[in-house]
Amino acid sequence: xxxxxxxxxxxxxxxxxxxxxxxxxxxxxxxxxxxxxxxxxxxxxxxxxxxxxxxxxxx
Amino acid sequence: xxxxxxxxxxxxxxxxxxxxxxxxxxxxxxxxxxxxxxxxxxxxxxxxxxxxxxxxxxxxxxxxxxxxxxxxxxxxxxxxxxxxxxxxxxxxxxxxxxxxxxxxxxxxxxxxxxxxxxxxxxxxxxxxxxxxxxxxxxxxxxxxxxxxxxxxxxxxxxxxxxxxxxxxxxxxxxxxxxxxxxxxxxxxxxxxxxxxxxxxxxxxxxxxxxxxxxxxxxxxxxxxxxxxxxxxxxxxxx
Numbered sequence: 001x002x003x004x005x006x007x008x009x010x011x012x013x014x015x016x017x018x019x020x021x022x023x024x025x026x027x028x029x030x031x032x033x034x035x036x037x038x039x040x041x042x043x044x045x046x047x048x049x050x051x052x053x054x055x056x057x058x059x
Numbered sequence: 060x061x062x063x064x065x066x067x068x069x070x071x072x073x074x075x076x077x078x079x080x081x082x083x084x085x086x087x088x089x090x091x092x093x094x095x096x097x098x099x100x101x102x103x104x105x106x107x108x109x110x111x112x113x114x115x116x117x118x119x120x121x122x123x124x125x126x127x128x129x130x131x132x133x134x135x136x137x138x139x140x141x142x143x144x145x146x147x148x149x150x151x152x153x154x155x156x157x158x159x160x161x162x163x164x165x166x167x168x169x170x171x172x173x174x175x176x177x178x179x180x181x182x183x184x185x186x187x188x189x190x191x192x193x194x195x196x197x198x199x200x201x202x203x204x205x206x207x208x209x210x211x212x213x214x215x216x217x218x219x220x221x222x223x224x225x226x227x228x229x230x231x232x233x234x235x236x237x238x239x240x241x242x243x244x245x246x247x248x249x250x251x252x253x254x255x256x257x258x259x260x261x262x263x264x265x266x267x268x269x270x271x272x273x274x275x276x277x278x279x280x281x282x283x284x285x286x287x288x289x290x291x292x293x294x295x296x297x
Binding site: 057 | 200203204207235238239241242245246
């Protein structure tokens with residue numbers, strides 16, 4: 001069973017792009033997006049409710 | 060036939076407008092599109108030009124065969140079935156109508172869109188492997204909370220259908236919405252990789268008893284619905 005509460009990798013490869021490539025052709029493996037972890041942490045820490053939910057999920 | 064269930068993760072997120080506008084965009088591909096109203100508000104028909112005084116629908120009938128009389132076709136060729144105004148409708152009846160719609164005689168390429176009320180849990184619907192479920196969310200903190208609760212429920216259930224979250228009425232001028240959308244895109248699974256912008260055109264076209272495609276084909280909102288339709292095609296099992 002996949003863990004649906006979080007993504008496993010910090011590096012995103014889009015399965016959507018992959019599916020489109022399968023259907024219409026083209027390369028799918030060159031789409032790599034680097035997640036800005038610091039920006040995400042800033043957002044979570046900025047808003048109290050997000051911070052509380054994040055803390056609960058990580059305990 | 061590809062079934063798509065569209066519901067808000069909470070009330071008032073615009074699922075009916077999304078169903079109506081998506082139906083019209085899909086219909087442009089010249090495929091059969093059927094829209095079924097499962098919400099007791101019974102306002103899907105208003106988007107398709109159904110007279111306001113017409114209040115009857117499938118919920119007023121005892122059998123699906125009788126409900127067939129309430130199917131309508133709008134000017135664009137979309138087939139739609141209003142909910143009706145019966146007070147005596149329960150989840151069993153909704154389950155029955157969803158199942159009976161599988162027997163409709165349309166091609167395998169047809170799309171059938173269900174406008175689902177937000178208060179009925181997804182687990183009550185007879186969902187199957189190839190079904191697509193789109194839960195609409197707004198970029199706000201309550202939806203953030205509800206998404207995480209839904210993900211925990213999905214994790215603990217035997218989910219077989221294709222489940223996605225889609226941001227509706229995105230306000231690009233809002234810092235909070237930008238923060239949340241950026242966070243969700245990079246940390247949450249099952250998020251659609253785009254959003255439907257907040258656009259006055261949706262409300263205006265409804266006021267004109269129509270949809271964005273017909274009233275403002277070059278609008279931002281209509282572009283978004285075309286993106287949604289194309290993305291659904293990539294997810295569909297047609």
